[in-house]
Amino acid sequence: MIVKWFRIRTFWRLPNAVAQENLVEISDLSFAYDRRSILSGINMVIPRGKVVAIMGVSGSGKTTLLRLIAGVVKPSRGEVRVDGVRVNDLDTEGIYRLRRRMGMLFQFGALFTDLTVFDNVAFQIREHTGLDERMIRDLVLMKLHAVGLRGAQRLMPSELSGGMARRVALARAIALDPMLIMYDEPFTGLDPISLGVISNLIRKFNDALGATSIVVTHDVQEALELVDYVYYVSEGRIVAQGTPDEMRASTDPLVRQFVYGEQDGPVPFQYPSREFARDLRLS
């Protein structure tokens, strides 16, 4: 049993290349879907051990960036490197091997509705390791304890509140102690208490597991409190980047509008349309 435990711990930790300063490196990346450009000219680095936010308004291409890092889609141009491995070149087997070292928290948890909380967290461990059920039980209970839901292990996802579901999904995302944890809109639809809990857990797990985290969000205040560095994406391009303090102090009108939630600015309030007077047939 101890040998198995040691093997799983060391297997997930082994880097594919010599450990580099940056866990994720994206260079000159463009991505188009159906000839429609979603991202263009993206250059980004995610340093090891840091929590980095990718922020921007809805539809700016933030989630697509996560999908590119995970190898769900391939870039039209440029490259994505994760732990020194060029994701573009990987076949399905290679991408699956890489993903075993990644965890992802989806916007609404994406828990398996036909499995209990316990089985949701155990899912990945059962699929990818040969551990016996007693050890899986211990591991799952440790993960659930870390998110404060050990007592909810027998509940079904339909019996959980939104905040609890997100915490279970977080426990599932870290089930195999991943090197990279990605969060897709982790704060959406949460009450202030749950929001604070999730925010704390993101930082706690990142530091305790020695992982690297990417948080895609448009929850400005929460993100600026939590993260080490921010990339601001607008219309498929990185238009600003810096530490949270630099973002708060930015004079860029686009960043200011986003950070301070101004109603009008470079992102217009009105959807492009004809003159109002013409629509009302006054002119």
Next chain:
Amino acid sequence: MFNRSALLNIRGLGHHTVDSVWRLGYAVRFFGITLASSATAFRRFRLIVRELYFTGVLSLIIILVSGLFVGMVLGLQGYHTLQTYGSESALGVLVALSLVRELGPVVSALLFASRAGSAMTAEIGLMKATEQLAAMEMMAVDPIARVVAPRFWAGVISMPLLAALFSAMGIFGGYLVGVVLIGVDEGSFWSQMQAAVDVREDILNGVIKSFVFGVAVTWISLFEGYDAPPTAEGVSGATTRTVVTSSLAILGLDFLLTSFMFRGI
């Protein structure tokens, strides 16, 4: 000379045709990948057993009750028709052949499509809409091997069994009406049935039919769920398409299979 509206109609027709051909190709590819991923499902047979419960066992009530009533109606109608020719003793043959060759496989497949097929489509469609399939892929678990293949084989295994139970219940229904209620001679009911029903010609062909229907219905149901747009409207549309397409496929395939199987009769 074409006006603009006619050109748009032609373009729409072309677009629709290209879309349909593309979707058919996608469905065939999906079928191929499902078959290729089946080894995983068989290695972990408990996944198939679990799905057998949902698709097979939970369909039992509707199959058994429908089979009983269809058999009873056959008994009544058959008796009144045979009575005209003084051949009431052949009621057992009529009921058994109708059920084993046609009604058993076809009606049970139609019921299976409505009960289990629509449930499979809705379940997989909702798993897609709630990102459960995407989450599985992110965990390096192939959703086709883990979710689709076990359901496919559960459907294929349960369909012939359900059709056999449907026919058995139907024959029992025919017996209840013909022998117990109307008073047809019990000996001739069973002995003529035994003499006329051939294991290979009738029963085996019926089993082959229900196996083919099982493959078709389960494939359509799973594909519609997997391909459903991830919205409430998309899943609802996919569920409707499952029932309509499966029903048409069953009836079309039944005609084809019957024309091959019973050519010499």
